[in-house]
Amino acid sequence: MKFNTKTIHGGQEHDKAYGAVMPPIYQTSTYAQSTPGGHKGFEYSRTHNPTRSALEKSFASLENGNYGLAFASGLAAIDAVLKLLRPGDEVISTNDLYGGSYRLFSQIYANFGIKFHFIGMKNAENIETFVTKNTKLIWVETPTNPMLNIIDIKKAASIAKKHQILLGVDNTFATPYLQQPLELGADIVMHSATKYLGGHSDVIMGALVVKNKELADRLYFIQNSSGAVCGPQDSFLLLRGIKTLHVRMERHCVNGRAVAEYLENHPKVEKVYWPGFKHHTNHEVAKSQMKDFGGMISFTTKGNSYEKAKKIVENLKIFTLAESLGGVESLSGHPASMTHASIPKEEREKTGIVDSLIRLSVGIEDKDDLIEDLRQAIG
C-alpha cells in the first residue's frame, strides 16, 4: 500500500458490529465478561480500547513499523521510552532539543540517576565520541526546533547499531509523509501527534512506533503500567486528522517554500532557516532523508531587535501568535520571549536563538494571503 492510501486505510478494518466506515468511539472503561477471563480481547481501557487500537495500527502503518502505541501527549510517549532505562544508564541527545524533552530529561530523569549528554549533532559522527559502555539511548530530533537543524539519521543509526544502543527519533516536525526514521535504521519513532498528525490544533497526543516485537512488548508493559494513555474521543480525532495528512503536508510544503523564498528576498530579513535552501547546513542530508522540506521556517531581521520582533508577531493577522505547530492554520512564535525565555540569553544565542528570531508554522491557507500578511507585518 502506498503512503497516500495508508493515511486513510492503513491498519484499519471495517467495524464488525454495523459496518461503520469510521471506527466507533468506544467510550467505555470496561468490557463485559461471560465467565472470568472470558472476553473478546478487551478487559479494561487503560490496557486496550478498540478506538485506541485502531489508531495505534494506523500509527504503525504510517511509519512502516509493526507496532504502534498512543499516549496522552508527546511527552508521555518520550517518558515511556525513558522508562526503558535504569540508574547509571547514559543518553546522548542533541543540544537544541525540544524544550519540554530537555526539561523531562534534565529535571526529572537526571534525578533518577540517568546521565544525559546534550551535544551538537550537525556532524553525526560527533555522537560516537560520547558513547560509553553505559550508553543505552541516542535521542535525535530532526529537523530541530526552532533552528531547523538537520541530523543524519542513517549515520546516527550506524553508530547505534555498532554499539548496540537504541536510536529514537522525534519525527514530529517531518511527519512520516516526509521522513520515515525506521526505514533509515532507527529503533523507535516518536511523535507529538498534537502537531501535524492531528493537524487541527484540537487534541494533545503522543505516539511511538517500533518494528521489534520484544521492544514493543516492553513499551506496551510500560504504557499499561504507567497509564499515560489517551481516551477514545481523542483517538477518534487523531484517526480523522490522519486521513488528510498527505494532502495537508503537500500544501504545507508548497506554502512553506513560497514563504521561505519571500522572506529570503526581503530587504529587512537577515537570515532564513528552512532546510530546502541549498545554503542550509546539511541541506544534502535533508534532501536524501526527506521527501520535501515542510512548512516550518525561522527567520531573523536586520538589527536583531527584540522589540521589533515582538511588533512583527503582534502585527501578523493571519499568522496567530501561539505555541504549537503543525495545524491547518498558520502560527507564529517568538522563541526568545516564549518557548526559550527560561534559557539565559548567552546560552540561547549560542544555538542561534537571538532576540529577533521568529518561528513560523506555515499553514494551508492561500499562500498569497500569508505573504501579504508577512509583508504588512514586517513593514
Ligand SMILES: *Cc1c(COP(=O)(O)O)cnc(C)c1O
Ligand atoms: C510539541 C512537541 C513535543 C511534545 O509533545 P506534546 O504533545 O506537547 O506533549 C515533543 N517534541 C516536539 C518536536 C514537539 O514539537
